[in-house]
Amino acid sequence: MNRNEQIYVRRRIEAVAGLLLLGLLLLAVRAVDLQWLQADVLSAKAEKQRYREYTIMAPRGPILDSQGRTLAESVEIPSIAAIADEVPVERVGALAKALGLSASKLKRKLRKRKGFVWLARQVPPSVAEKVMALNIPGIRREQEWRRYQPLGPETGHLLGFVGIDGRGLEGVERTWNDTLTGKPGLRQVRRDARGHSLPDSGWIRPPVPGKAMTLTLDASIQSLAYAALAEGVREQRAKGGSVVVMRPKDGAILAMVNWPGYNPNNYRHFHPGEWRNRAITDVFEPGSTMKPFTVAAALESGRWQPDSRVFCENGSMRVADYTIHDDHKAGWLDITGILVHSSNIGAAKLAMDIGPEALYDTLSRAGFGSRSGTGLSGESHGIVLPPDRWGPVETANIAFGQGIAVTPLQLAAAFSVLANAGEHVAPVLFADQLGKQPPERVMKAKIARQVVRMMEYATSKDGTGWKAVPAGYSVAGKTGTAQKPNSRGGYSKGKYNAVFAGLVPADDPQLAIVVVVDEPKKSIYGGQVAAPIFRHIAESVLPYLGVSARIENDEPEWKTLEVADVASLAAAESVNGMSMREVRRFAASRGLRLRVHGSGWVIRQKPASTNGLEHGDMLEVWLNE
Amino acid sequence: MRGWFKLWMMLPLCIAVLAAGQIWLSHLRYEMSLETQRLVAKQKDIQRESSKLRLEAASLTRPERLRQYANSKLGMAPPKPMQVVHL
Numbered sequence: 209m210n211r212n213e214q215i216y217v218r219r220r221i222e223a224v225a226g227l228l229l230l231g232l233l234l235l236a237v238r239a240v241d242l243q244w245l246q247a248d249v250l251s252a253k254a255e256k257q258r259y260r261e262y263t264i265m266a267p268r269g270p271i272l273d274s275q276g277r278t279l280a281e282s283v284e285i286p287s288i289a290a291i292a293d294e295v296p297v298e299r300v301g302a303l304a305k306a307l308g309l310s311a312s313k314l315k316r317k318l319r320k321r322k323g324f325v326w327l328a329r330q331v332p333p334s335v336a337e338k339v340m341a342l343n344i345p346g347i348r349r350e351q352e353w354r355r356y357q358p359l360g361p362e363t364g365h366l367l368g369f370v371g372i373d374g375r376g377l378e379g380v381e382r383t384w385n386d387t388l389t390g391k392p393g394l395r396q397v398r399r400d401a402r403g404h405s406l407p408d409s410g411w412i413r414p415p416v417p418g419k420a421m422t423l424t425l426d427a428s429i430q431s432l433a434y435a436a437l438a439e440g441v442r443e444q445r446a447k448g449g450s451v452v453v454m455r456p457k458d459g460a461i462l463a464m465v466n467w468p469g470y471n472p473n474n475y476r477h478f479h480p481g482e483w484r485n486r487a488i489t490d491v492f493e494p495g496s497t498m499k500p501f502t503v504a505a506a507l508e509s510g511r512w513q514p515d516s517r518v519f520c521e522n523g524s525m526r527v528a529d530y531t532i533h534d535d536h537k538a539g540w541l542d543i544t545g546i547l548v549h550s551s552n553i554g555a556a557k558l559a560m561d562i563g564p565e566a567l568y569d570t571l572s573r574a575g576f577g578s579r580s581g582t583g584l585s586g587e588s589h590g591i592v593l594p595p596d597r598w599g600p601v602e603t604a605n606i607a608f609g610q611g612i613a614v615t616p617l618q619l620a621a622a623f624s625v626l627a628n629a630g631e632h633v634a635p636v637l638f639a640d641q642l643g644k645q646p647p648e649r650v651m652k653a654k655i656a657r658q659v660v661r662m663m664e665y666a667t668s669k670d671g672t673g674w675k676a677v678p679a680g681y682s683v684a685g686k687t688g689t690a691q692k693p694n695s696r697g698g699y700s701k702g703k704y705n706a707v708f709a710g711l712v713p714a715d716d717p718q719l720a721i722v723v724v725v726d727e728p729k730k731s732i733y734g735g736q737v738a739a740p741i742f743r744h745i746a747e748s749v750l751p752y753l754g755v756s757a758r759i760e761n762d763e764p765e766w767k768t769l770e771v772a773d774v775a776s777l778a779a780a781e782s783v784n785g786m787s788m789r790e791v792r793r794f795a796a797s798r799g800l801r802l803r804v805h806g807s808g809w810v811i812r813q814k815p816a817s818t819n820g821l822e823h824g825d826m827l828e829v830w831l832n833e
Numbered sequence: 834m835r836g837w838f839k840l841w842m843m844l845p846l847c848i849a850v851l852a853a854g855q856i857w858l859s860h861l862r863y864e865m866s867l868e869t870q871r872l873v874a875k876q877k878d879i880q881r882e883s884s885k886l887r888l889e890a891a892s893l894t895r896p897e898r899l900r901q902y903a904n905s906k907l908g909m910a911p912p913k914p915m916q917v918v919h920l
Contacts, residue, residue: 267884278891283884358891406866431896680914747914757914 260397261412266390267353269418271367271380273427274460274639279363280381282353282374286336287329293322294346303347306338307331329372330354355381359427361469362434365485366425369472378475378483380421380637383585390418422639424460429453432748433463437723440741441467444706444728449738450487452620453745454720456627456711458643459636461582462719462749464488464617488580488587491613492724495688495734496550496672497709498571498609500626500659503543505570506558507655514658517542520553527604532556544662548671550687552608559607564598567606573650574622574632576614581634581645590614609688620722623709626663626684627717630656660684664714676708676739678747680757684717685710685742687734692727703727708738712746718755721745781817783810783829791829799823806831 242250271280288307295303295318304311307328317325328335330352340349355370357363368379376385393415398406433451441449453463466486470478484490506512523537536549546554559567571577577592591613593602605611614622617635625632631647650656663684667673672687688707694700706725711717723738723745731737751757783791791810795802800821805828812830821827892898903909 277894278887281884281888281891283888284881356888358888359895359897362895362897400863406863409866428896431900435897435900678914748911751912751914751917751919754919756919757917 258398260399262395262397264393264395264415265351265353265374266392266415266417268355268370268374268390269388269420271388272420272422273425273430274423274462275426275428276422277427278358279423279425279427280355280357280367282355284351285330285354286333287350287352288327288331288336288339289348289350290318290325290327291323291346291348292318292320292325295344296346299342299344302342303327303339303344306342307335355473357472359431360471360473362431362465363425363427364470364472364475365466365483365487366430366464367472368483368485369475378472379485380423380584383583384421388418388421391416424455424462424636424639424642425464426462428752429749430463430465432752433745434465434467434469436741436744436748437465437467438469440723440737440744441725441728444725444730444737446706446725446729446737447727448486449723449725449741450490450616451724451741451745452487452616452722453749454620454624454635456624456633456717456720459621459624459633459645460642461617461635461637485584485586487616488582488584489615491588491590491615492705492707492726493610493612493690493693494614494619494709495609495690495705495707496552496555497619497686497688497707497722497734498606498612499547499550499555500663500686501570501574501622502555502559502567502607503547503662504626504651504655504659505567506543506562507658508570508651509562509566511562512543512558514543514662518546518551518554518557520546520551520557523553525553525556527556527560528599528601530601530604532604532608544665547662547666547686548668550666550672555607556604559603560600564595564603567603568592568595568598570651571606571612573648574625575618575634576612576622580615580617580621582617582637584637587617588615590618609690616722616724619707619709620720623711623720623722625650626656626660627711627720628656629653660711660714660717663710667710667714672733672735673708673710673739675735676710676742676746678712678743678750678757681712681746681750681755682714682758683710683712683742683746684714685712685739687739689732689734704732706732706734706737708734708742710742712750713755713758718753719746719749781819783813783818783827786810788831791831795827800825800827802826803828804831805829808832 267282267284270278270282273279300314300318301311304314307314309328314327317327336349339347353374357367357369366379368381369377370381371377374389376382376388381388394412395409396412397409400406433453437449437451448467450466451463452461454461464485464487468482470482475483507514517540520534520538520541522539523534525532532552534549534551534553536551538545538549538551541549541551541554545551546558571592577590579587579589593611598606602611621632621635628647630649630651630653632650633647634645636642661684663686664682665671666687667677667683667685673683673685676685677683686709688705688709690705690707691699692703692705704727706728707723709722710720712719712721721742723741725737725741728737783794786794787809788804788807791804792802798818798821801824803826808831810829811832814828815821818827900911
């Protein structure tokens with residue numbers, strides 16, 4: 209190798225070494241850049257790749273009735289979503305078929321945006337499984353909560369419903385949305401390369417389910433009231449109706465129903481007008497059901513006594529330029545007679561004598577003209593004009609329930625005042641609110657009792673409300689028939705509200721029930737239309753509540769009662785299904801010693817058969833309600 | 834000298850054993866994590882099922898359904914107040 213060649217080789221080695229050095233230098237620079245300058249950003253990126261955060265939706269709290277029965281509950285069901293730009297166009301047809309949608313509609317949804325898009329929300333699990341089995345890129349199964357109300361239309365108006373995003377849109381669900389809504393949780397998961405969670409996953413913020421709410425409502429009473437109202441409305445070919453059942457003692461609302469109902473599980477299929485809880489949102493002129501309060505105001509004024517007599521003008525009386533008529537023409541009537549014969553003229557005379565202020569005072573303290581305090585959204589105040597706007601005609605009209613508008617709930621609460629010996633107990637919808645508000649005195653206890661006794665006469669055979677009385681019970685109630693106002697400020701011809709409001713049993717009222725039937729066709733009278741619905745509800749609910757019918761000796765139904773042939777208790781091999789009383793009788797008849805656990809009905813016994821038991825042996829039973 | 838050498842030879846062995854133990858432990862943790870995930874999923878399934886069953890029970894025992902069933906299938910009717918005696 210000559211010198212030139214040596215120099216050439218050397219230069220080449222130097223060049224390669226130089227390149228290597230340069231490479232090393234660049235690597236060092238890059239290493240410094242990565243490990244030092246970009247360290248924080250890159251570490252954060254790596255952590256982000258390794259850790260993933262998921263939002264976990266919390267369920268809405270259930271709504272329960274006073275017996276703990278489920279009225280509304282959320283269940284987790286699947287929804288199908290997509291990352292729109294990842295879904296292959298050629299698979300859209302198969303996807304549409306599995307989802308039961310048209311391909312064009314699905315394409316429109318996918319074209320809406322590039323990222324996340326909902327394809328079908330809250331679908332049956334079988335549909336979701338079918339879709340996921342197609343294994344289409346970009347298609348995701350998400351879990352969502354869906355609200356169900358097992359009683360459907362029976363509780364629909366009161367409970368309302370929940371939208372697809374879990375927000376309460378009507379009724380209890382809307383008003384107490386914040387309490388019922390759960391707080392979503394945030395979970396951090398460390399994943400391996402295959403996407404499996406690694407051990408140090410944990411909650412950043414655990415989900416908090418919504419609070420359960422227990423209502424004062426009783427599902428059985430609600431259902432009975434709904435069925436009775438539906439039957440009555442159908443029979444009268446009426447437009448609709450409402451019923452409120454209250455327990456006067458503590459103001460508990462036991463039932464609140466409207467007909468026609470709507471199914472809250474499928475609310476979109478109904479017109480928004482049908483979603484309204486008309487028992488609190490809609491007002492009506494109460495008609496003669498206002499008369500007990502006029503009478504109470506008159507008695508409270510001290511100017512009138514129960515045995516005072518009023519001349520009822522033989523059915524027609526002129527007040528200013530307006531003539532008041534009575535359906536049952538009468539001359540002299542005592543105060544009880546005014547209620548029994550439902551005399552408009554008698555009530556008007558009482559009101560005009562005591563003056564607007566005294567009547568207004570009684571009405572407003574009984575709760576008319578102000579919200580009842582349940583807190584339900586959309587509740588109406590009702591319409592009670594201030595007394596300075598009452599002329600003689602207004603005073604006379606309001607005395608018999610015209611020119612005043614109330615809600616069925618207000619009327620039930622006002623009748624509860626009479627049941628509670630003159631004390632107003634605000635209606636309560638939530639079990640935890642019972643007994644929280646102190647009662648307010650509206651009238652003297654003596655006067656309230658006198659009015660209740662008078663109303664009892666109004667449901668006697670001579671009164672207008674006799675059809676409201678179930679066999680074995682006494683009812684203190686009042687019928688009402690009111691013409692419906694029209695849009696021109698007058699009264700519409702042939703359109704009436706038939707009303708019955710009452711307390712039962714009259715001597716110790718356990719229930720205040722208000723029935724309003726809107727535009728009945730067969731008859732217009734409260735005593736013919738609403739009173740039978742009242743009776744139907746009362747005769748079903750009172751035995752259920754443990755209020756026994758009073759059995760009179762001359763009661764024909766009692767005489768014809770059939771008694772089932774019951775096998776002798778002592779011959780039974782098993783005591784399963786027996787009540788506490790029956791099992792005690794059984795043990796006594798066989799001379800057995802008895803040990804009882806629980807209450808209700810026998811669900812287990814020891815020994816399993818009573819055949820081998822001798823006198824003095826031990827029988828142990830477990831009862832469960 | 835020979836004793837020292839033997840002791841130095843033990844060191845890599847110990848390191849190897851500890852490393853193997855560490856791998857085994859992390860495998861165990863991984864398996865346990867999978868098991869936990871499986872159990873959590875199962876718990877969620879059971880909660881979902883129980884919620885569905887609760888709703889189903891509420892739906893099947895709703896008073897209106899029982900009334901219709903008693904009426905149409907069993908020929909029963911609601912008792913008159915006089916037929917109910919509270920003991």
